Amino acid sequence: MTTSPTAATRLPSAAQRKWLSRADDNGNLPTFWGTTGRTKEACISAGWAERRSEASCVITDAGRAALENHK
Template identity: 40%
Template sequence: MAKSRRSSSRCTPSDVQGAWLRRGLDQPGGKLPLFDERGQRVKKATVEACLKAGWAERWFDNPLKPDWLVCRLTETGRTALDGHGHGDATPVGEPQDDARQGALI
Protein backbone atom coordinates (compact mmCIF):
# COMPACT_ATOMS: atom_id res chain seq x y z
CA MET A 1 0.00 0.00 0.00
CA ALA A 2 1.34 3.42 -0.96
CA LYS A 3 2.13 5.80 1.84
CA SER A 4 -0.05 8.89 1.90
CA ARG A 5 1.74 12.16 1.08
CA ARG A 6 -0.58 14.02 3.43
CA SER A 7 1.17 14.99 6.63
CA SER A 8 1.41 17.94 8.97
CA SER A 9 4.81 18.90 7.53
CA ARG A 10 3.36 20.48 4.38
CA CYS A 11 4.25 24.08 3.78
CA THR A 12 2.23 25.06 0.70
CA PRO A 13 -1.51 25.82 0.62
CA SER A 14 -3.76 24.25 -2.01
CA ASP A 15 -5.16 26.54 -4.70
CA VAL A 16 -8.41 27.00 -2.77
CA GLN A 17 -6.60 27.65 0.52
CA GLY A 18 -4.17 30.05 -1.17
CA ALA A 19 -7.01 32.00 -2.77
CA TRP A 20 -8.70 32.42 0.62
CA LEU A 21 -5.47 33.37 2.38
CA ARG A 22 -4.48 35.89 -0.32
CA ARG A 23 -7.71 37.80 0.33
CA GLY A 24 -6.31 38.71 3.75
CA LEU A 25 -3.16 40.31 2.36
CA ASP A 26 -4.78 43.70 1.74
CA GLN A 27 -7.21 43.70 4.67
CA PRO A 28 -6.65 45.56 7.94
CA GLY A 29 -5.04 43.15 10.40
CA GLY A 30 -5.01 40.44 7.73
CA LYS A 31 -8.73 39.71 8.25
CA LEU A 32 -9.87 36.72 6.24
CA PRO A 33 -13.33 36.74 4.65
CA LEU A 34 -16.21 34.61 5.83
CA PHE A 35 -17.64 34.48 2.29
CA ASP A 36 -16.10 33.88 -1.13
CA GLU A 37 -16.39 36.10 -4.20
CA ARG A 38 -19.73 34.47 -5.08
CA GLY A 39 -21.24 35.20 -1.68
CA GLN A 40 -20.94 31.59 -0.52
CA ARG A 41 -19.60 30.83 2.92
CA VAL A 42 -15.96 29.70 2.85
CA LYS A 43 -15.87 25.95 3.43
CA LYS A 44 -15.18 24.92 6.99
CA ALA A 45 -12.61 22.38 5.75
CA THR A 46 -10.63 25.21 4.13
CA VAL A 47 -10.65 27.30 7.29
CA GLU A 48 -9.78 24.37 9.58
CA ALA A 49 -6.92 23.18 7.35
CA CYS A 50 -5.43 26.69 7.32
CA LEU A 51 -5.81 26.99 11.10
CA LYS A 52 -4.15 23.61 11.60
CA ALA A 53 -1.25 24.56 9.32
CA GLY A 54 -0.77 27.86 11.20
CA TRP A 55 -1.49 29.99 8.12
CA ALA A 56 -4.51 31.55 9.81
CA GLU A 57 -5.49 32.09 13.41
CA ARG A 58 -8.72 32.73 15.21
CA TRP A 59 -9.02 36.45 15.73
CA PHE A 60 -12.06 36.89 17.93
CA ASP A 61 -15.37 35.26 18.73
CA ASN A 62 -18.51 36.61 17.11
CA PRO A 63 -21.15 36.69 19.87
CA LEU A 64 -23.99 36.94 17.32
CA LYS A 65 -22.72 34.00 15.25
CA PRO A 66 -20.62 31.79 17.56
CA ASP A 67 -20.27 29.10 14.88
CA TRP A 68 -18.48 31.53 12.53
CA LEU A 69 -14.69 31.48 12.73
CA VAL A 70 -13.38 35.01 12.37
CA CYS A 71 -9.77 34.55 11.34
CA ARG A 72 -6.76 36.52 10.21
CA LEU A 73 -3.68 35.72 8.19
CA THR A 74 -0.54 34.88 10.15
CA GLU A 75 3.08 35.59 9.25
CA THR A 76 3.42 31.85 8.59
CA GLY A 77 0.53 32.20 6.14
CA ARG A 78 2.21 35.10 4.39
CA THR A 79 5.40 33.04 4.07
CA ALA A 80 3.46 30.05 2.72
CA LEU A 81 1.86 32.30 0.08
CA ASP A 82 5.31 33.43 -1.06
CA GLY A 83 6.07 29.82 -1.98
CA HIS A 84 2.60 29.06 -3.38
CA GLY A 85 2.53 27.75 -6.90
CA HIS A 86 6.03 26.27 -7.05
CA GLY A 87 4.68 22.71 -6.97
CA ASP A 88 7.46 21.40 -4.72
CA ALA A 89 5.24 20.67 -1.71
CA THR A 90 2.02 18.82 -1.17
CA PRO A 91 -0.90 21.06 -0.17
CA VAL A 92 -2.55 20.60 3.21
CA GLY A 93 -5.40 18.16 2.86
CA GLU A 94 -8.90 19.32 2.25
CA PRO A 95 -11.53 17.91 -0.07
CA GLN A 96 -11.22 19.40 -3.54
CA ASP A 97 -14.81 18.56 -4.38
CA ASP A 98 -15.76 21.93 -5.89
CA ALA A 99 -13.99 22.23 -9.23
CA ARG A 100 -15.89 25.46 -9.93
CA GLN A 101 -14.26 27.17 -6.96
CA GLY A 102 -10.78 26.33 -8.24
CA ALA A 103 -11.69 27.66 -11.68
CA LEU A 104 -12.46 31.11 -10.28
CA ILE A 105 -9.03 31.55 -8.77
Protein backbone atom coordinates in the same frame (compact mmCIF):
# COMPACT_ATOMS: atom_id res chain seq x y z
CA MET B 1 1.28 35.39 15.47
CA THR B 2 3.03 32.09 15.55
CA THR B 3 4.66 29.88 12.98
CA SER B 4 3.70 26.23 13.03
CA PRO B 5 6.23 23.55 12.01
CA THR B 6 3.55 22.20 9.67
CA ALA B 7 3.24 25.57 7.96
CA ALA B 8 6.94 25.61 7.17
CA THR B 9 6.92 22.18 5.52
CA ARG B 10 3.93 22.31 3.19
CA LEU B 11 2.22 24.70 0.83
CA PRO B 12 -1.47 25.61 0.79
CA SER B 13 -3.79 24.14 -1.83
CA ALA B 14 -5.29 26.34 -4.55
CA ALA B 15 -8.46 26.90 -2.50
CA GLN B 16 -6.44 27.70 0.62
CA ARG B 17 -4.21 30.14 -1.29
CA LYS B 18 -7.27 31.84 -2.76
CA TRP B 19 -8.81 32.35 0.70
CA LEU B 20 -5.52 33.46 2.30
CA SER B 21 -4.90 35.93 -0.52
CA ARG B 22 -8.18 37.68 0.36
CA ALA B 23 -6.74 39.05 3.63
CA ASP B 24 -7.19 42.82 3.93
CA ASP B 25 -4.46 45.26 5.00
CA ASN B 26 -5.12 44.42 8.66
CA GLY B 27 -4.85 40.67 8.00
CA ASN B 28 -8.58 40.00 8.39
CA LEU B 29 -9.84 37.13 6.27
CA PRO B 30 -13.33 37.01 4.76
CA THR B 31 -15.84 35.20 6.93
CA PHE B 32 -18.28 34.26 4.19
CA TRP B 33 -16.57 34.02 0.87
CA GLY B 34 -17.74 30.77 -0.62
CA THR B 35 -15.07 28.74 1.16
CA THR B 36 -15.89 25.54 2.93
CA GLY B 37 -15.34 25.23 6.63
CA ARG B 38 -12.76 22.61 5.74
CA THR B 39 -10.63 25.18 3.87
CA LYS B 40 -10.64 27.54 6.85
CA GLU B 41 -9.99 24.77 9.38
CA ALA B 42 -7.11 23.39 7.31
CA CYS B 43 -5.51 26.85 7.18
CA ILE B 44 -5.94 27.27 10.93
CA SER B 45 -4.52 23.79 11.62
CA ALA B 46 -1.52 24.50 9.39
CA GLY B 47 -0.85 27.78 11.21
CA TRP B 48 -1.58 29.96 8.16
CA ALA B 49 -4.57 31.61 9.86
CA GLU B 50 -5.80 31.99 13.40
CA ARG B 51 -9.29 32.34 14.74
CA ARG B 52 -9.98 35.57 16.64
CA SER B 53 -13.60 34.70 17.36
CA GLU B 54 -16.22 32.30 16.03
CA ALA B 55 -16.73 34.54 13.00
CA SER B 56 -13.31 36.15 12.60
CA CYS B 57 -9.97 34.85 11.28
CA VAL B 58 -6.69 36.60 10.47
CA ILE B 59 -3.76 35.53 8.34
CA THR B 60 -0.56 34.74 10.22
CA ASP B 61 3.03 35.47 9.28
CA ALA B 62 3.29 31.80 8.28
CA GLY B 63 0.28 32.27 5.98
CA ARG B 64 1.91 35.26 4.32
CA ALA B 65 5.15 33.29 3.92
CA ALA B 66 3.28 30.34 2.40
CA LEU B 67 1.72 32.66 -0.18
CA GLU B 68 5.13 34.19 -0.96
CA ASN B 69 6.78 30.77 -1.25
CA HIS B 70 4.22 29.71 -3.81
CA LYS B 71 4.97 32.54 -6.24
